[in-house]
Amino acid sequence: MSKQINCQFISPENEDNAAIFLNNYPKEKLNNLLWSENGYFPEVSFSMAYTSSSILLKYWVTENYAEARHTQVNDLVYKDSCVEFFISFDNGANYYNLEFNCIGTPYAAYGACNPGRVTLPADVIEQFKIFVKTESFENESLSKWELVLDIPFSAFIYDDIKSLKGVICMGNFYKCGDETTVPHYLSWNNIVNPVPNFHLPEFFGTISFK
Structure with a gap:
């Protein structure tokens, strides 16, 4: 059964406290x-909201040996300890995949299913506001980190988004680490496929902006 998340609106007077709201x-x-x-x-959860000009998203991650080797915009961060957010504004025909490793390095692309996707320009990705908090436990093998994202509508350059109120989208949320000490793949909405592949919009859930 496909999951649904109801994404609530944050009024302008509360936008500066968005992280507290998400908590x-x-x-x-x-x-x-x-x-x-x-x-x-790994233990991973997230919360999501939106404002008059952006999508807000926060991840909480607890995992063994958080790893990050990629530091430049549009590096292949899925190979690191990584969380991902895919969203489609046209019922899955095309979608954005936004990916972030545990130090906040971003990767973003758009299009239909692989191949044929195009990365977003660096100056667009630099519009994202990215905040990371990390914590090491006593045994130093268990890591806890949080990622807060403020993604402006203007970053979705292939869609003319003025408001999301009342909009229903398709999407999914992921955690991976393809080249970490212990490779792993997690999703919010389930995927049924014989090999690792997040680029399957037929398994997206529903994101409803209230």
Whole structure:
């Protein structure tokens, strides 16, 4: 069954406290462990809201050995400890994939399913506001990190978004680490596919902007 998230509006007077709002908002879990034979299952949740000009998203991650080697915009951050957000404004025909490693390095692209996707220009991605908080536990093998994103509508350059009120989109949320010590793949809405692949819009859930 496809999942749905109801994304609430934050009024202008509360936009400066968006991170606090997200902390207190109900969290969704990435509770589908995919393509795994080792059973490694990081704990990941997120909350989401929107303003008059942007989408707000926060991830909470607890995992073993958080790793980040990629530091430049549009580096292949999915190879690191990474969270991802895919969203489509045209019912899955085309979608944006926004990916961030545990130090906040971003990657973003747009298009239909692979191949044929195009990366977003660096000056567009630099419009994202990205905040990262990290914490190491006593044994130093268990890491906890948080990622807060403020993504302006203007960054969705292939869509003319003036407001999201009442809009219903398709999308999914992920955690991965293709080249980490223990490779892993998690999703919010389940994916049924024999090999690792997040680029399957037929498995997107529903994002409803209230």
